[in-house]
Every structure is written in structure tokens, then in C-alpha cells.
Amino acid sequence: MFKELEHAECTDDSGVLTYPYHYRAHPLVIQAANFVRQHLNEHACGQAGRLVAVLVGRMPDGVLGFIAACDQFDCTDSYFEKTFWQQLPSEELKPLNTDRIEKAFEEKIAAQEKYLNFKEAAHARKEHRQRQRASGVFNPEALIASSQFDSGELDRLKLKYILALQAEEAARSDFQHRTHIAVENEWKRRLGSIQLQNKLGRKATLLDVLSGYLNQEDLLKAILRSALPALLNVAYAEKVAPVAMGQSWWGPVASYDARGEGTFFGFARERHEKLLNFLLEGEKLEKNQLSLQTFKDWKPEIVYEDDDLVAFNKPAGMLSVPGKLPVNDLYSVAMTLYPEATGPMLLHRLDMATSGVLLFAKNKSTHRALQMAFAHGSVRKRYIALLERAPAQTSGEIDLPLCLNPYERPRQMVEYTYGKPAQTVYKVLNVNENGQARVAFYPKTDRTHQLRLHAAHAEGLAAPIIGDDLYGHAADRLYLHAEAIRFIHPTTRELLTIEVPCPF
Template sequence: MEDVPGVFPSPFDALGPHPLARQAAGALLATLREGVIAPGLSSRILEGPEGGKMFGVLVVRQRDGHLGVLQAFSAMLAGHWDVPGFVPPLFDREARARVEPIAETTVKALLHRAEAWSTSGELLGLRADDDDRKAREVTEREALRQRHDDRRRQRHARRAELLAVTDLGGDAQAKLLAATDLGGDARAEALHALDQESRGDKAEKRRWEAAQEALRRDLAPRRAKAERRLRALDRLRRIVSRGFMKQLHDTYAITNARGQTRPLRTLYAGAEPPSGAGDCAGAKLLGYAFAHGLEPVALAEFWWGTPPASGGRIQGEFYPACRDKCGPLLPFMLEGIQVSAPRSFVPPPAPTADLSIVFEDAWLVIIDKPCGLLSVPGRDAALTDSALTRLRARHPHATGPLLVHRLDLDTSGLLVAALDARTHAALQRQFLHREVDKRYVALIDGPVRGDSGTITLPLRVDLDDRPRQMVDPVHGKSAVTDWRVLQREEGRTRMAFHPRTGRTHQLRVHAAHPQGLGAPIVGDPLYGHANRRLFLHAEALCFVHPATGQRVSFTRAAPF
């Protein structure tokens, strides 16, 4: 048995749960590995398209002083709120029973109406007709432009030929007029005909534009009206859903360690609670403990099953409570008991020695940033040491230095700073237009299939769990990474990354996500397993020097 903690470890501790909670989670993890969640319920249901789930265990001290363990899962499991061996949900069942059936029926009916209209022959027909019209317009416009361009070139050549006669001497002019059988009047008529042809082309374009406008006036408004109807149905469904969600949230009464009870919605500072608030494993466990006179001792939450489509979860890995749903909720629930301050992952402290200068001239400076050194000062007054701070101490003039890009705190490698505003702007344009070649080296915590490839997974911040990033094909920003295997070691793979874009945590997410490499970077505390450091290094940079116009390359080998 592990030592019992003197105070309750923070559920937001980024370095993982207390050893006692890890030990308690071992029993549940063992049954999940054996393919069992509860009698008659297989853990294989978590391997399907709906993905896995967060589970939690809470070590509690019973009234007689003995320790016990509670188990919970987030939200529902296999369509059930109640599963033998796991604590129940926090909501008032009778109150929810009065709201949920009506809410489910009403929202499903609105969803059915929207789906029926979105697949209706009328809407699909209008979309098809309007899309066909747009496609024909593009094709016809290009054909008309090409035809008029050809005619214009022919007219210019003919007009030049006719007008060239006036530049010749008398004998030569007479001979050319005789050869072309064009007298003065005939030449004037020919020039007039060319002008008329030009006017005809312009008139043809105006008639064509008028015809297209007539088609647009016929189809576009009808399609727009049909699309507005679909958006209105969807908007109505969302409004009704939000109304019912408020009613459902009102069925939750949250009790803390002091015995005080507050409605769930009052804990979110005037904002509506996010979907799923109150249904996380940690909240269920604490709520059950307080309702039954049990003292919380240590909490652990872990993921089991297929990772979510957005990534960021690994089967069997422990995770702190989420900030969006549980951030306002758990602190209230824990009022009345002593809770330790949450720890965060901190890379090894940066060397206090001077910066490692790779290159320096009158316009720019390139350093090899060590792991553990911020690129720029942090918001906290204590986080003043950074690459930028040290560079400005080295170059104390008013206009610089200015960092052109940044590296994460726990990423080491080449970092570029400009010594004047013009150089800074020129270098930033190169980064913006993806004209800078970057190469990173990383050690991957697992085998990698294939020898090279490209990952294209769009990213955005995980609003429920900042600063994590998540894959989102709808709202995410484009993120592209080329990769190549350098060396395969026992259980690990040494990689070269060539990012074409520069999204936050791009390489870390692309490595860990199942649709990326499927294995995190060694030492990644956010998307993998914490280690003594993050094994990611910006090894090489190549760009055009703004002052000399020469393409320059710099390399600094990884320290691992």
C-alpha cells in the first residue's frame, strides 16, 4: 500500500495522480485489459466508432478509518447512466425524468425536420440547378473571353497591316496598294469593318452578361430562400436545445465538503455550463463521497478505448481534470478540505550562461535555444528570463532585437531574431509565405509505419482543455507536416519533421494523433508521457538573408 497523502492532491495536477490513486486505478485498468467493464459489459464497446471514455477512481476514507475505492466513468456508458460497480450520476432523477423525455422528443423532431428538408428533392434540385448554372457560366465566360481575345489579336494584326501603308514612300505605297488590291476608300472601309467587329464583340458580351443575370435572378433567390429555411430550422433546433439544456442543468445540485449545496449553473460565473458539465468522472466521485460521508483521499482519471477523433488521449494514460467543465466545479466541491497546489510540467531549468550564438551580423542573430528557456517573457512577473530578454541585454538599442518566430518552452533549437524593424518585417514575410525551410528532429515514443509521408490534420485549440490543441476538420486551421524516418531504435523512432505550416503544437499533435504517426514525441506531457525533457529540436533553418539577398542555411545538431 502506497503512503496516504497528507492533503488531497489537486485534481488539476499536470504531473499525474498521487501514487496511491495510481495503485487504486490498477484494479480497474486490469479488468479493462481483460475485456471487462462490469458483469456482462465488455470493454470492447470502447473500441468502436464512438471511441473511448474517461474513467476515474477515488480513494476514500470511510467512517471507521479504513480506505476504500470508488469508480466512475464520464457521462453515459453504452447508453446507460447506471452500471454496477460505478457511482451514479449527480442529477436529480425525478426532475430529469420530467424534462429529458420531452426534450429528447422535441429536439429529435426538429432534427428530423431539418434533415428531411436538407435531403428534400426541392432543395437538392435547386442546389444542383444553381451549381450547374455557375459551372456553365464559368465555362461560357472563358470560351467567350478566348474567342474575343483571338478576334482582337486578328484585328490588331489586320489593322497594323492596313495602317502600315501610310508609313511607306510613294512608290512602295503604290506597289503595296496594288498588291493588296486596296485603294484608299477600300482601306477605310476595311478599318471601319474592324471597328464594327470590335463593337459587335462588346455587344455580344453585354447580351451574354444580361442573359446570365436573368438566370441568376431566377435561380439564386429561390436557392437562397431554401437555404434560409434550412438555417432557420437548424437555428430553431439550437435555441430549443439550449433551453432544454438549461432545464437539464437545473436538475444538478452540487454539494461540497462543507455540506453546502449550489445549483450547477451558478458555478459558471454568469455563463452557461458547457455540455457535459457535472458528468465528468471526478465530479461524480466527489459528489458520491460527500453524499455518503466519505473523505476524499486521492483521485485519478484515465482514458480507455479508441482515442477521440480530435486526438489528445492515449489508452491507459492518466490526465488531469479538464479546465472548461471542471475548472469552476471541482474547486467549489473541494471547499472544506485541504487541497495541494497543482503542479505543472516544468522542463529542466535553462542554463544561466550566455546564449549559444549560431550566427550574428548587423541585421540578425540566430541562437540555439535550450530546452526550458522561454522564447519571450511569460505573463507571470516571475517568468522574465527568456531568449528575447537575453538578446535585448546583449543588444540594448531601442529598436531591437525582435523575434521572428517562437519555439515552445520545452522545445530546443534554432531561433531567429532581427536587429531592426525592416529585417524583422522581411523575415516575417518569408515565414508567412512559407519560404523558410525548417527541419526538426524528434524521438518518437513507439514504432512508425512507413519511411516517409505527409500529415494533413487541421488544428485548433481545445476550448475544454487549454493549451492543448485538437484536430478539427471543420473549424481547424490547415496544418501540414512532411516526415521522414531517420533511425529505428528499440521501441522508439528517430524522425525528421519538415513543417509547411506553423500551428501551435503542430508537430506534437501530428505525431501523437492516430491519423498522424500514432505515437507521441518522447517526453511530451500534453499528448504523451512526461519525461526529463521533450525530445524535439529545431535542427535546421534555410531562408533568404534580407540584406544580402543570398539564401543562407544554419544547422545545430540535436542534444539527444
């Protein structure tokens, strides 16, 4: 049920809906999210933190309203809409008959016991025959007959045991197949019970849209627990025209994660794309800001060059390498500037949002030598960052293993079991009058988002980098700059340091 957005501070209604995967929060969404946070502060104090999606829409009477739902969190508070996961009918999967498996197991055990018992007895008779032969007093025909009988019976019992093993395996395989079919049919029943409707009035069931995920149960459950699709479905059913949407974090953060309170996050494409492609059919969306050709006319700034190497000053917001979107990247620029270069050129990368020194090799031998140097940790890098607040210690080392958060790409997380080792040495250079700390980072490893998560995580510095819209709070840019890189030049064998002064 949509709640009226009282005293709406922004009535702009351009008819262009939020691009879900990367956006700046609309003022109406911020206003609605403030109401939601106020409700949670009053009614969920002490409870687990959660990601809350908000949809602002224009109701049939022209009044602006909003609805909200909790993403990946089974909330029972009636203030929030239910996710599709919460709307699913109860599971009715009945236990399957296991008589065949049990019978096959019993027959296998019986065949195994007969085989092993006879084998043990046959071995004893073999030793007895050997003693008789050694004594010189024996009946050769009787010993041969005894040996042949034991050998033949042993082969027969062994074959029977093998057949019993195969029968049990076939029974278990059949049971697994029947289980798979039963589970799949149960999913079909449950998903087929929920109707979807989009702006164009086209209808489908969850099963129609998500049938390709029936064998990916973990991902399917994550998709069904996503909040935004359920909100859009409510809006279209109630003839409410969506105006803007967004999601932000409220409350305590999980131990593996780092999120800024009240920060708005793009909707994870892996969990949303399939449903949103259907639900948003016919909607005019904002342009993806990441797809804009911001650097179309960019003039490369070369900060170092010799016969083997070239280093550029990569601006914040520019890709290091080609991505899925048709926008300029520094690797392509380098390949265009140096068509005679041999080998792949690329030596390392910087996040799109990070500025600073990016190094390329002009030939294969240089590339091979420096790749080995990177792999062995003999290339040293210095980053400068501006943090939201001063860390508790003025220097030290952060050691938090990292890995990808699978359903929240490109976000990473701290994971002690599956994460890869990640170490960062840091030193606070100064703290300004606003309490923001200027810090030098010296990464020992090179993991995705290592400095960003090491800065923001509670077990790291608990001080996000300013402008970090993934782990802190958005600003005009990410205040992280690769200021220097130092290594032994593979040709001259001299220590080379390439620096680009920090722009902030």
C-alpha cells in the same frame, strides 16, 4: 460508493491534494486506475473508448478507497459514479403555443397574394392605357383616374404586405424570446435540484455555481458531463477525505484524436474550473509544476548573433513568450538583453516542452522581412524527435488539418471541415535497440502541436513522440528538438543555416 483499495501499495497521506490541471499521477491513483482498466477490459470490450477519472480517498474508518466516473461519456455501468449530467431530472419542457406565428404567417401570405395579384392586374391595365394613347382614341380623364387608382391601391396593398411582414417578424421574435425564457427556466429547475457540498461543509446548487453558463448550452453540457466534480461531491457527502485524483484514457481513440492508452491527463480547465473552485475550497493543493521558477537563474545560450538577428537555444520546459504564470520566458530574456532593439523581436515560437533554435529580430526591418518569409513558407526548419516506435514507412509526408479541441485546451485535433491545413515531411534516421525511431521532421506549415499530433495520430505515423503527455506517454521530457532553421538573410541576402545539435 467507494470501493476499498485492497493491498494499497502507498499509504503516504500528506494532506496535499492533486493539482488538477497539471500533475504526475499519484501511485494510489495509478493503482486504482489499474483496477478500473481491469473492470473495463472484462465488461466493456468492444465498446467506445473513454476518459476515466479516479478519486482516491480515506474513508471515515481510515481505509483507503476509490471511485471512478467516465468523462464526457454517458456510462450505464453501476461500477461508475454518475456525472451531474446523468443525475439531472428529466426534461419537462413543454411545446410553446405557436398560434400567433401561424396566424401572422397566414396574414402575410394573404397580403402578399393580394399585392402580387393586384400588381399583375395593374401592369396589364397600364399596358392597355398605353395602347389606347397610341391609338389616339381615348378619354384622358378616365385614363388618369385609372392610373391614379392603381397607383394608390398598389401603395396601400404594399404597405399592408410590409406591415404583415413586420407582424410575422415580431411574432417570431416573441416566440424566440419565450423559447429562450422557457429553456432558461428549465435549466434553472434542473440545475437547482442538485446539491453540492465542499470540504468546508458549504452547500450550493449546480444553479448557484453555473448560472453564468445558462446561455452557453454546449459548454454547460460539457461541464455537467465532466467526471471529477461529481466524484468530489460524492466524497464530501460521504465524509471521505480526498487523497489523490487523476484521469486516464481507456479503449479505442476517436478518429479526430490521439491519446496514449493508460496515459494520465490533466483535467481540462474550461470544463472543470468553475465547479472545482467551489468543491475544492479549503483543500490544500499541490503546487502547479508549470508555475515553478525553473529557469530563474538560467544563463541564455546564444547560438548565433549579428547586427540584425540573435538565436537562442531554448531549453525544454521554458516558455517562448510570457504566459499566464509568472515564470521566466525567452522573449522577456531577449528583451532584457537587447533593450535597444526596435520592433517586437519575436519571429516564431516553440512549444514549452520543445527545445532548440528560437530566432529573434533586432530591428523592425529585419522583423518585417522575416515575417514575410515565414508567411510565404521560405523559412525551412528541421526538428529531431524520438518516437515510441518505428513508423510503417521510412519517409513521406503527413497531411492532416488541425484545429483546437475547444473543451480540451491546449489539445489539438484532426478536423477535415474546420481544421487548418498542416503538412509535415518526415524521414526516419534510425531505429534503436528498443524499437524507438529517431526521425527528422520538416514542417511545411506551423500549426500548434503539429509535429506532436502528426506523429501520434493513427492517420499520421501512429507513433507518439516519447515524453508527449498530451498525445502519448509522459517521460522525463518531450523528445522533440528544433535542430536547425534556414532562410535568406534579409540584409546580406545569403542563405543562412543556424543549428543546435540535438541533446538526445
